[in-house]
Amino acid sequence: MTSDSLGGRRWRKGPLVPLCAAAFGVAAMLGAAVPIASASSTTLTIWLMTGEITAKVYGAVNKAFEAQHPGVTVNVEIQQWSGITTKLDTALASSSPPDATEIGNTDVPEYAASGGLVNLKSIEGKIAIGSGKWLGGLEQPAEYQGGLYGIPLLAGDRVVLYNENMFKAAGIASAPTSESQLLADGKKLEAEFSSTKDYSALYFPGKYWYAAVTMVWDHGGSIAYYKDGKWTGDFASPNSLAGLDEFRTVQQALSTPASRTANTTLPTQDAVFAKTQAGMIVGGDWEVAAIEKDNPKLKGHIGEFAFPSYKGGPAPVFLGGSDIAVPKNSPNRALAEDWVELMTSNKYQTLMYQDDNLIPNNTSLSGIGASSPVMKTYLEAAANSYGTPAAPGWAVVTGGDEITSFFSNIAQASSSSQVESIAKQFDSYLDTALNKP
Amino acid sequence: MVAIEPKPLSGASVRRAGGESGPGGRGPVGRLRARFDWMPYWLLAPSAALIVLLIGYPIVRLFETSFQVLTLDQLFSHKTIWNGVDNYRTIFTSTSFWDSVLRTVLFTGACVVGTMVVGMAVALALSRLSRLVRGAVSVAMVLAWAMPPISAAIVWQWLFANQYGVVDWVLTELHLGTFQNFDWTGQNALLAFVVITMMIVWQAVPFVALSLYAGITQVPQELYEAARVDGAGAWALFRRVTVPLLTPIIGLLVILSVIWDFNVFTQIWVLTQGGPNGGTETLGVWSYVTAFSANTFGVGAAASVVSMFLVAVMSFYYVRVLVRSGEVR
Numbered sequence: 001m002t003s004d005s006l007g008g009r010r011w012r013k014g015p016l017v018p019l020c021a022a023a024f025g026v027a028a029m030l031g032a033a034v035p036i037a038s039a040s041s042t043t044l045t046i047w048l049m050t051g052e053i054t055a056k057v058y059g060a061v062n063k064a065f066e067a068q069h070p071g072v073t074v075n076v077e078i079q080q081w082s083g084i085t086t087k088l089d090t091a092l093a094s095s096s097p098p099d100a101t102e103i104g105n106t107d108v109p110e111y112a113a114s115g116g117l118v119n120l121k122s123i124e125g126k127i128a129i130g131s132g133k134w135l136g137g138l139e140q141p142a143e144y145q146g147g148l149y150g151i152p153l154l155a156g157d158r159v160v161l162y163n164e165n166m167f168k169a170a171g172i173a174s175a176p177t178s179e180s181q182l183l184a185d186g187k188k189l190e191a192e193f194s195s196t197k198d199y200s201a202l203y204f205p206g207k208y209w210y211a212a213v214t215m216v217w218d219h220g221g222s223i224a225y226y227k228d229g230k231w232t233g234d235f236a237s238p239n240s241l242a243g244l245d246e247f248r249t250v251q252q253a254l255s256t257p258a259s260r261t262a263n264t265t266l267p268t269q270d271a272v273f274a275k276t277q278a279g280m281i282v283g284g285d286w287e288v289a290a291i292e293k294d295n296p297k298l299k300g301h302i303g304e305f306a307f308p309s310y311k312g313g314p315a316p317v318f319l320g321g322s323d324i325a326v327p328k329n330s331p332n333r334a335l336a337e338d339w340v341e342l343m344t345s346n347k348y349q350t351l352m353y354q355d356d357n358l359i360p361n362n363t364s365l366s367g368i369g370a371s372s373p374v375m376k377t378y379l380e381a382a383a384n385s386y387g388t389p390a391a392p393g394w395a396v397v398t399g400g401d402e403i404t405s406f407f408s409n410i411a412q413a414s415s416s417s418q419v420e421s422i423a424k425q426f427d428s429y430l431d432t433a434l435n436k437p
Numbered sequence: 438m439v440a441i442e443p444k445p446l447s448g449a450s451v452r453r454a455g456g457e458s459g460p461g462g463r464g465p466v467g468r469l470r471a472r473f474d475w476m477p478y479w480l481l482a483p484s485a486a487l488i489v490l491l492i493g494y495p496i497v498r499l500f501e502t503s504f505q506v507l508t509l510d511q512l513f514s515h516k517t518i519w520n521g522v523d524n525y526r527t528i529f530t531s532t533s534f535w536d537s538v539l540r541t542v543l544f545t546g547a548c549v550v551g552t553m554v555v556g557m558a559v560a561l562a563l564s565r566l567s568r569l570v571r572g573a574v575s576v577a578m579v580l581a582w583a584m585p586p587i588s589a590a591i592v593w594q595w596l597f598a599n600q601y602g603v604v605d606w607v608l609t610e611l612h613l614g615t616f617q618n619f620d621w622t623g624q625n626a627l628l629a630f631v632v633i634t635m636m637i638v639w640q641a642v643p644f645v646a647l648s649l650y651a652g653i654t655q656v657p658q659e660l661y662e663a664a665r666v667d668g669a670g671a672w673a674l675f676r677r678v679t680v681p682l683l684t685p686i687i688g689l690l691v692i693l694s695v696i697w698d699f700n701v702f703t704q705i706w707v708l709t710q711g712g713p714n715g716g717t718e719t720l721g722v723w724s725y726v727t728a729f730s731a732n733t734f735g736v737g738a739a740a741s742v743v744s745m746f747l748v749a750v751m752s753f754y755y756v757r758v759l760v761r762s763g764e765v766r
Contacts, residue, residue, distance in 0.1 A: 089732075093512045110732060114509035198600065258600045261623030261713070266598050328513065399730020400722070401712030408623065409714070436731070 044074045044335050047091075047101035049081060049322065052154060057352050061343050072335060092116040097327035099336035102153060105321050106398070108141040109390040112149035118326040119147040123337050127151065128345040132364025137319025140387030150323030151344045152361035154352060157317045157382045158211055160202070161273065161288065162280040164301045166193065170279075175305035178312040179246065186254040189279040196277060202254035203278035206411030207263040207404035210318045211282040214307060215250075216243030217386050218315040224389045224430055231391040233430030235406075235423040244410050244419050246310060251411045254280075260411040263404060270294060282307060284320065285357065285378050306381040319385035321359070391434040402429065496745075502738035509732050524739035533715070534740070537723040538747070541699060544630060544719060548698040549691060551638040556645030556690070561675075563650045578643035586640065590707035593636045597621040597708075622709050626716020629709050633717065636704055641697070645690050652686040653679065685759075692755040699748050720744045 044065075048058060055076075062074040077098065079087070085107055091097040092111070103111055111117055138152035160182075162175065167185075170192040176182040186201035193199045204211065213223065221240025224231050234240055251260065269281045274294030281287075292299045306314030324343065326336045342348060349360035350368055357375060359382050360368075366379045388394060397403050406426045413419045503525070505511070506518040528534045559578075563571050581589075596603050599620040608616040622629040660678050669677065680687070702721035705711065711718035711726070718726075724744065728737020 086729075089509065089512060092509075093515070110509060114513055114732075116509060116513035256600070256618070258618035258620070261599065261620045266594060267600055393731065396726060396731040400718065400726045401710040401715065404710075405712045405714045412624075436733075 042072045042332060042335065044072055044100075044332055044339060045098045046074060046076045046336075046339060047079050047098040048076055049084070049102050049104070050078050052102075052322070052356065052358060053352055054356050057348065057355050058343070060351060061339070061348050065339050065342055069335060069338070072332075074339065092327050092329070095329055096331060097329050099330040099332045100324055100326050100340055102322045102324050103150060105138050105141050105319065105323055106388065108150050108323050108325070109144070109388070110392075110395050111325065112142050112144040112147075112390065113392060116328055117149040118328055118330070118333060118337075119149060120151055120326065120337065120340070121146075121148045123341055124148055124151070127341050128347065129349075129362040130346055130364040132346070132362035134362050135319060135321075135359075135382055135385050137317070137382075137385035137387045138321050138323055138361055141390055142323050142325075144390060150325040151340055153322045153324040153344060154361060155319050155321035155359040155382050155385075156284050156286060157319050157321075157359065157378055157385065158282050158284050159304050159306050159317070159377050159381050160280050161283045161291070162303045162305070163273070163276065163278075163298065164303045166276070166279045167303070169193075175303060176308055177305075178308050179250070179310040179315075182308050183250065183253055186250075186279070190254070193279070198256050198258070198277050200255045200259065200272070200278045202250065202280040202282075203259060203269055203272045204251045204255040204282065204411075205262040205264050205269060206251060206260040206408035208269075208282070209403050209407040210320075211307070212247045212251075212407045212410075214315050214317055214386075215246045215310075216240045218309050218311075219243035219246065224391060224434055226389070226391070231389060231393070231430070231434035233427030233434070235430075236420060236427045241416075241420055241423060244423060245416050247407070248410055248413055248419055261408050274298065285375070304377040306377055314381050314384065316384045316386055317381045319382060319387070321361075389434065393434040393436040396433050396436065397430065402426075402433070499738050499741055499745075502735055503742045505735045507733075507735040507738070512734070520735070524736045525743075527736050528740050528743065533718070534723060536715075537718050537720050540630075540718065541720040541744075544634065544701075545695060545698045547630075547634050548637045548641070548701070549694045551634060552641040552645055552694050552698075553687070553691060555638055556642045557649055559642060559646035560649035560653055561679075563646065564653045575647065578646060581640060582643035584640065586703045587707060589636065589640055590704040593632070593704075594622075594708055597632050599623065623713055626713060629713065629717050633701075633705055633708055636708075637698060637701060641694060645694070648686060648690055649683065652683045656682050688755050688758065692752050695751050696748055699744070699751070720747075 046058075058076050062076070065074055066072060079102075081104075084104075088101065088103065088107075088111070091101070092114075093116075134152045135155055137157075138155055139148075142148055142150035142152075160175075166189060167175075170185075170188040172185050172188060176185050182202070189201035190199070193201075216222065216235070216239075219239045219242040221237055221243045222234045224233050226232075235244065268290075269278075269283065270287050270290045271294055272278045273281045273283075274291045276295070276298075288302055291302060307317070309315040324340050326333060326340065330336050344361055346360075346362075346365060349362070349365060352358050353360045353365065353368060353375075359375075359378055363383050366383050368379075388398075406422070409422050410419055413422060504519055504521060506520045506523075510516075511518060559574075563574060566574065584592075595601075597605075599605065599618050602621075604621070605616045605619050608614065608619075621632050656679060660682075661674055664674055664678050700721060701719070702725060705717055705719060705722055706725070709717045711722040720740065721744070724737050724740040727740060728734050
């Protein structure tokens with residue numbers, strides 16, 4: 001899994017996308033070429049994203065499915081993240097889209113609201129997830145006007161990665177379990193490594209809103225709420241402000257001044273951590289491998305703990321991941337729904353977790369990671385996750401620099417009252433932007 | 438029409454000569470038609486067909502889309518909903534749209550002036566350099582020119598990065614002030630524009646400089662000698678001889694630069710994504726976010742029509758001059 005795969009939509013529609021307009025044509029051709037299903041045999045086409053579910057796992061699903069449906073062949077086509085939304089737009093508009101497709105959870109809301117997907121509410125109850133509940137960060141984006149337009153498929157989340165050697169050197173015996181302890185431990189690290197140039201106890205780029213927004217949720221705040229048919233920005237509510245102020249405090253106390261206007265990419269936070277210029281970062285499980293590749297000496301010395309709540313215990317997380325959806329024009333809709341049912345059931349979710357280290361889609365499986373301390377942290381953190389507002393204009397808010405600039409401004413603020421005025425200003429922007437079609 | 442000079446005729450004058458001074462040139466209309474020369478049209482036909490197919494058709498569709506409600510909803514359900522001029526009303530009443538237009542115009546002006554001034558300076562320098570150095574400079578320029586904009590933008594992003602950036606390091610080492618961790622693109626829109634403009638100028642100068650240099654080599658040396666005899670200094674030579682003779686080339690380069698710089702998108706998107714706080718959101722960025730982030734393709738199309746119109750207005754004057762000067766010759 002790459003950092004692209006579970007990031008936000010920013011990465012999906014990166015700078016290369018306009019140059020990938022050619023994908024329109026390619027996708028159209030692919031679409032035209034696929035459905036030559038004769039009367040005797042049917043081919044079910046499934047799109048999955050690259051670097052996630054491996055052939056072994058979806059192969060097992062296909063085998064079970066084909067046994068249940070003689071004469072049907074399943075054809076899984078692996079898609080690249082680059083330009084995927086353009087390709088999906090084209091495919092969903094065609095008369096022969098894939099029968100089921102994985103969609104990144106940050107992209108789901110616009111598709112759910114677009115009328116291009118099948119409402120899967122009817123099969124929701126049939127999926128075998130025991131007593132579990134879907135992970136909120138995967139389910140909420142797929143909900144639209146009482147319907148469910150995608151079934152949670154897999155997740156990845158962010159926890160704190162820390163350099164165990166540095167913790168030891170600073171005399172920190174155990175991972176912090178509350179925000180105040182995090183700050184105290186951070187100050188110990190800052191003192192211990194004060195001679196290291198550009199050192200951050202917790203390197204926290206100001207534009208890293210995926211990580212920052214969890215503090216807003218932790219304090220009971222939210223990004224926006226829907227009431228009386230209208231979305232309203234909620235960052236200036238007392239609870240949200242408390243969260244934003246906590247972000248400012250943590251960022252300014254534990255991260256370099258230069259990081260206040262930075263995102264995670266320039267430099268990549270993994271490189272900062274690998275260069276031992278940071279004691280901690282907030283990162284996904286997929287980032288551990290990137291760090292170890294940059295600096296093999298850190299292998300086995302990277303610890304994880306859930307970002308602590310101000311109340312103690314883990315704070316909510318921003319979930320990355322995907323849902324799986326059935327396009328309205330799918331030629332084999334009923335078969336596609338059956339395949340989705342299998343793939344998202346506990347049986348294959350367990351296999352997916354064990355084989356591919358992907359976080360399963362519901363809370364009933366959080367026990368299965370007990371044997372792996374690394375995944376355990378991620379699994380537990382994922383149980384308490386939120387999604388972004390399923391508002392029509394949300395894509396615009398994240399499409400440009402608005403939301404990243406907002407959090408960067410908070411990181412640069414010099415007082416709580418300044419945080420409040422920045423939040424008020426951003427709320428009034430959200431009030432207009434979120435309600436635009 | 439008589440050709441006085443024995444110089445070779447250009448293609449255009451050959452055609453005209455063929456049509457008018459042939460034996461039947463002033464004969465009856467019917468005979469003229471019979472002798473109508475189709476060859477130039479046959480030669481133009483392939484490119485004309487390609488232009489209609491690859492540019493004409495998309496433009497027609499663009500106009501069509503700009504009068505429709507087109508979001509994912511309509512795209513997926515194949516509904517066509519005409520909404521008159523609503524899309525245009527939406528953008529004309531949007532303050533962020535007008536802000537982006539103003540930014541784009543100022544940014545384009547800065548880029549074009551910068552490109553022309555630097556380009557002219559380099560061209561003049563080229564004409565005085567030794568052959569070896571001229572070759573080296575030309576190669577260096579062609580390399581900068583040949584770099585894909587997206588790669589160039591990523592390199593510049595690293596040069597001006599506020600952590601580990603080379604520019605900050607050099608300025609600090611030179612004791613020009615405290616530039617350590619100085620953020621060029623993330624805190625001040627004007628500063629971000631300065632960096633983007635430098636990048637655009639850097640990549641645009643090679644073409645302009647080499648074109649102008651080619652023009653300079655065609656200026657007859659006698660004209661300079663004559664002017665010198667009349668007591669002209671370097672500045673007067675440049676203003677009274679070089680510039681007037683290069684006017685057609687300069688005009689062409691200016692208009693091409695205007696069109697190119699007006700449509701700059703990649704570099705801005707890579708460097709700032711329109712930030713900080715929307716401060717570098719130009720018309721291109723605005724249209725992109727509207728069309729492809731918000732998936733309101735109709736409004737995005739209307740914005741593209743408007744920017745096309747703006748470019749057309751700006752280039753109209755020059756194209757008219759170009760066409761007229763063609764007629765006179």
